Amino acid sequence: MSIDYKKEFFDREYTAREAYGRVWKYARKYRFRIVVGIVCGMLTAGTLLPLFQVIQPTLEKVSANEQAAVQTSEPEVGIIAQPEAGAQVQAPAPKKHGLAKKMDEAAKLPSWYPKAEKIARKLGIELQDESGAMGGALVLMAIVIIPFVAFVRLGLIFLNQYCLTWSASKVVADLRVDILKHIQRQSVQFHGRIDVGQLMSRATGDPQIVQSIIQTMLSELARAPFEIAVSVGFIIWFAIANHQLPTLAVIFIGMPAFMLPVVSLGKMIRKWSRRTLERSSVVGSRIHEILTCVRVVKAYDTEDFENEKYETVNRTLFKTTMRAVRWGLLVGPTVETIGIVLICAFLVYCFAAHVTLANVIPMIAPLLLIYKPLKQMANLQVQIETAQASLQRIWSILDVNMELPEKPDAKEKTSFDGKIVFDDVCFRYDTADHDAVSHASFEIGRGKMVAVVGGTGSGKTTMSGLLARFYDPSSGRVTMDGTDLRDLRIADLRRLVGSVQQETILFNDTIEENIRYGTPNATHEQVVAAAKLANAHEFIMAQPEGYSRLAGEKGFALSGGERQRIAIARAILRNPPILILDEATSALDTVTEKLVQDALTNLMQNRTVFAIAHRLSTIRDADLILVMEHGEIVERGTHDELYAANGVYRRLCDMQHQK
Numbered sequence: 001m002s003i004d005y006k007k008e009f010f011d012r013e014y015t016a017r018e019a020y021g022r023v024w025k026y027a028r029k030y031r032f033r034i035v036v037g038i039v040c041g042m043l044t045a046g047t048l049l050p051l052f053q054v055i056q057p058t059l060e061k062v063s064a065n066e067q068a069a070v071q072t073s074e075p076e077v078g079i080i081a082q083p084e085a086g087a088q089v090q091a092p093a094p095k096k097h098g099l100a101k102k103m104d105e106a107a108k109l110p111s112w113y114p115k116a117e118k119i120a121r122k123l124g125i126e127l128q129d130e131s132g133a134m135g136g137a138l139v140l141m142a143i144v145i146i147p148f149v150a151f152v153r154l155g156l157i158f159l160n161q162y163c164l165t166w167s168a169s170k171v172v173a174d175l176r177v178d179i180l181k182h183i184q185r186q187s188v189q190f191h192g193r194i195d196v197g198q199l200m201s202r203a204t205g206d207p208q209i210v211q212s213i214i215q216t217m218l219s220e221l222a223r224a225p226f227e228i229a230v231s232v233g234f235i236i237w238f239a240i241a242n243h244q245l246p247t248l249a250v251i252f253i254g255m256p257a258f259m260l261p262v263v264s265l266g267k268m269i270r271k272w273s274r275r276t277l278e279r280s281s282v283v284g285s286r287i288h289e290i291l292t293c294v295r296v297v298k299a300y301d302t303e304d305f306e307n308e309k310y311e312t313v314n315r316t317l318f319k320t321t322m323r324a325v326r327w328g329l330l331v332g333p334t335v336e337t338i339g340i341v342l343i344c345a346f347l348v349y350c351f352a353a354h355v356t357l358a359n360v361i362p363m364i365a366p367l368l369l370i371y372k373p374l375k376q377m378a379n380l381q382v383q384i385e386t387a388q389a390s391l392q393r394i395w396s397i398l399d400v401n402m403e404l405p406e407k408p409d410a411k412e413k414t415s416f417d418g419k420i421v422f423d424d425v426c427f428r429y430d431t432a433d434h435d436a437v438s439h440a441s442f443e444i445g446r447g448k449m450v451a452v453v454g455g456t457g458s459g460k461t462t463m464s465g466l467l468a469r470f471y472d473p474s475s476g477r478v479t480m481d482g483t484d485l486r487d488l489r490i491a492d493l494r495r496l497v498g499s500v501q502q503e504t505i506l507f508n509d510t511i512e513e514n515i516r517y518g519t520p521n522a523t524h525e526q527v528v529a530a531a532k533l534a535n536a537h538e539f540i541m542a543q544p545e546g547y548s549r550l551a552g553e554k555g556f557a558l559s560g561g562e563r564q565r566i567a568i569a570r571a572i573l574r575n576p577p578i579l580i581l582d583e584a585t586s587a588l589d590t591v592t593e594k595l596v597q598d599a600l601t602n603l604m605q606n607r608t609v610f611a612i613a614h615r616l617s618t619i620r621d622a623d624l625i626l627v628m629e630h631g632e633i634v635e636r637g638t639h640d641e642l643y644a645a646n647g648v649y650r651r652l653c654d655m656q657h658q659k
Contacts, residue, residue: 008194010400011393016384019391023210026174030167034218037163041222042474044156157223164218172211178202182398189430190402197286202397206390217387221378224373231366246353276317276324276389283317286310297364324386364430404472410489416496416577416608419482420444420467425476427466433473436462438631442624447576449609451619454628460612461502463582463628467610468497498576502583502612504563506555511540512547514555515569522573534569536562581611616656625649 027034180203239245290297290306297306420443427437437459444450452460465471466478468486478485485493506514515527522530527547531537531628539562543549555563571579613619620639627635627642627649635647 008198008396012399014388014392014395016388020397022395023171023391026171027167030170033163037160037167037218038222040160040163041219042226042636044153044160044223044227060402072307082135083625160222164222165215165477168211168215168218172207174228175210176207177206179394179397185398185403187402187404188465190400192429193431199397202393206393209390210387210394217380217383220373220377224377224380227373227376234366247555252572269354276320282311283310286313297310372540404469404490405486406490407487411483411487413480413483413488413492413496416480418446420578420608421479422463422466422477423477425466425473425478425581427462427471427474435631437466437473439476440633441476442626442633442636444608444610445623446608447606448623449611449619449621450624450626451611451613451622452626452628453613453616453619453649455629458628459631460628461582462631464499464582464610464612467578470582496576497578497580498571498574499580499582500564504555504560506551506558506563506566508553509551510548511551512553514566515547515573517570519573526573527569530569530573531566533572534565536565536569538618539565574606579610581609581613583612583614616653627652 183199183203286309290310297303325425422440422442425437425440426435428435440463442450452463454460462471466473467491469478472486478486480493507517512524512527515530516522519526524547528537531540531547540547540549549557551557551563551566555566558566603605611619611622618638619625622639625632625635625637625642627647629648635642635645635649637645643653
């Protein structure tokens with residue numbers, strides 16, 4: 001059994017510039033913290049300079065003093081004149097050995113060293129003895145300079161990571177909100193075409209991946225490049241100051257080799273990272289589908305079958321993940337191996353060119369220090385490729401545009417006063433090859449009830465969706481009081497039209513909050529009154545928790561009839577002038593149906609009702625009944641007129657023994 005990811009209809013490719021350029025649009029509102037983090041990262045790199053500057057002077061001083069000590073310990077060969085008896089001998093002034101003096105002049109101390117020496121002398125610390133030895137300098141470095149630099153570096157790294165992590169978290173939080181808002185703005189057609197599990201993965205999983213990556217990427221990008229720049233800059237300065245240009249040329253010929261594995265492996269990393277994300281969304285989709293349909297799974301005893309399908313998806317995800325991991329893990333060791341080879345080759349060159357130790361180590365030390373940031377930059381490439389795959393999925397969902405447009409000058413409408421008119425309305429779904437509704441024309445007067453009947457797929461629910469403006473007609477128009485629904489503010493239209501759907505969905509909240517949903521300012525007394533009208537109050541109060549009882553996921557803690565009555569109570573509380581009842585009583589038993597029908601009869605007084613029903617007993621008193629087949633209205637009239645016509649409606653009634 002093979003299960004693979006299928007791209008959504010809106011998926012597209014984005015270049016790295018497009019993908020990351022749009023991230024900046026979210027990040028720029030937090031640019032102050034980002035700039036602070038970047039500056040701290042740059043200053044972190046600057047803390048390396050004092051350490052680089054003391055390497056050569058220290059080495060040359062140590063070398064000079066060792067050679068001077070060796071030469072002064074050897075007696076001078078030759079005749080030594082003896083002084084006459086009683087003559088006073090004046091000891092010559094101490095004089096540095098010529099080699100020591102020469103080395104002392106060659107060892108150029110960093111510009112800040114005299115100031116450090118002056119401060120140390122005030123504290124009673126002598127950094128140089130009479131021979132110019134720098135033993136004290138090494139002590140100063142060990143107990144003052146290095147700890148001071150380390151603490152400064154610690155503070156800068158903390159500020160760097162905190163500011164950038166805070167900014168990255170805010171960016172991703174904004175991204176999540178925008179994704180949810182954008183998804184909710186899309187039309188019902190969009191939600192009918194997309195897999196909910198895939199959508200959840202894009203809305204929650206992908207931003208989470210981007211969050212963890214952005215935190216690392218911004219932090220490393222703020223430090224690693226500048227550490228490399230400082231180290232490379234010092235190498236260039238040192239090579240020029242010490243006439244080591246040939247050595248510098250050798251270094252810069254070898255350095256690009258560090259990035260070869262990053263460039264060559266980057267494409268494969270991006271490819272398999274994207275496939276990992278795609279298959280991960282399939283895993284989420286399977287879990288969502290199984291849990292949503294758990295009653296069907298249990299009813300048909302297909303747990304083992306579903307487990308096998310899920311294991312197949314999981315195995316596929318594991319294989320894809322490991323391929324991405326293998327390519328990613330190759331980058332670091334490859335860079336490390338190339339680095340070791342290049343350093344060894346550099347040492348061989350220095351030996352062959354007779355470059356002194358004091359002139360080699362100051363150039364090798366920065367090279368060794370930039371190894372870590374270079375490796376971080378190599379790993380950063382892996383993260384960039386992975387993030388780009390996530391960003392492509394995020395921007396794809398944010399760039400899809402299937403929302404119903406609202407005109408900038410849309411009209412306000414606070415009441416329904418006259419009639420609703422369907423004027424030669426046609427509608428076709430994007431994925432269909434024929435119209436779901438074809439040339440529908442009729443009127444719904446204020447306070448009237450219009451019912452629609454027909455077989456499955458005849459277009460009844462689509463018609464109600466056009467009335468609520470879940471869809472816009474492909475041709476023709478739907479008007480309310482003479483105004484096209486497309487010219488009205490969507491929020492105003494939603495307040496005027498309430499609905500009770502065939503599939504009753506409740507939130508995992510209390511019964512009271514489910515009834516209050518859509519009318520947040522309703523009081524408890526109003527909620528109870530609506531529940532009583534829907535004949536829901538008795539079963540609600542039959543439980544100890546009463547209105548505080550949790551409805552469960554999608555209302556699974558309640559029976560089908562109880563869920564339906566809660567939904568009707570919700571519509572009653574909202575009290576819209578226009579009601580859409582899509583099989584509103586289909587889940588009720590005979591006794592409850594009669595009670596709810598009585599409540600709906602009271603509710604429908606002075607209100608306009610558009611009802612869809614398979615149970616024809618619920619629409620016998622409708623002012624107009626429309627009979628639909630294959631998207632067309634084939635019959636219209638009252639119950640008595642249609643039954644007498646002996647057509648489609650009569651056959652439906654006879655099948656249900658309604659006459």
